Amino acid sequence: MSTRNLIVGISVLAIGSLVAFSSYAEDADKPYVVIDGKVDQATYNGYRRYGDACLRCHGPDAGGSSYAPDLTESLKHMTKEEVEGTIINGRKNVTTSQDNVMPSFGEVEDVVLYIDDIYGYLKARSDGALGRGRPQRIPVPPKN
Ligand code: HEC
Missing domain, CATH: 1.10.760.10 (Cytochrome c-like domain)
Structure with a gap:
């Protein structure tokens, strides 16, 4: 794997976990x-x-x-x-x-x-x- 592909891969993973985390935070958040x-x-x-x-x-x-x-x-x-x-x-x-x-x-x-x-x-x-x-x-x- 080239360095560039590796960096792209890591960013995709990082964004993915960010999205996963924020939707979790949303669910856990109480609207009251x-x-x-x-x-x-x-x-x-x-x-x-x-x-x-x-x-x-x-x-x-x-x-x-x-x-x-x-x-x-x-x-x-x-x-x-x-x-x-x-x-x-x-x-x-x-x-x-x-x-x-x-x-x-x-x-x-x-x-x-x-x-x-x-x-x-x-x-x-x-x-x-x-x-x-x-x-x-x-x-x-x-x-x-
Ligand atoms: C005139 C009577 C009436 C008023 C006023 C009314 N509703 Fe309803 N509501 C109903 C009926 C009847 C149903 C069930 C409709 C059906 O089965 O399709 C319902 C269904 C619902 C549902 C879906 C429940 C489910 O289990 O699917 C929600 C959420 C809801 N109403 C919220 C509200 C809120 C919030 C208000 C006030 C802003 C309100 N309703 C005012 C009669 C009313």
Whole structure:
């Protein structure tokens, strides 16, 4: 093997492991902060937005209802892209005789703008990191 080929080979390996590492880091990364049962601002905002836009169908604490699925279960097998795609585009269940519809929120600013916060809240619930009910916020240190 020529030196040039060797260098190319090593760079390909290095890039490969970098890519592998960053996607691992992404998976391991949690989209929420929960400390002693208290949440950061983004997760709290997600809780509030969920209450405004999703609770009436998906039930309190994302636990599901007779009409719409338990999102704490859904998020165990859906990717972030799938979850956010469903929120933006909505979905109609065509596999059962029921006529349950997930509406599209693509035009709803209060959902679209805070979609990552909503995802974070749902993920915290799904991971079991956050219990039921209104979460308490991590106190923000006073500004001097
Ligand atoms: C009008 C009732 C209604 C509202 C409001 C609603 N959903 Fe849904 N959602 C549904 C129904 C019904 C389904 C199941 C649709 C199907 O089976 O195709 C669903 C499915 C989903 C799924 C896919 C679950 C799975 O297991 O495949 C996600 C994720 C989801 N909703 C998130 C949300 C979020 C987040 C909000 C608030 C921004 C929201 N939904 C608001 C009714 C609703």
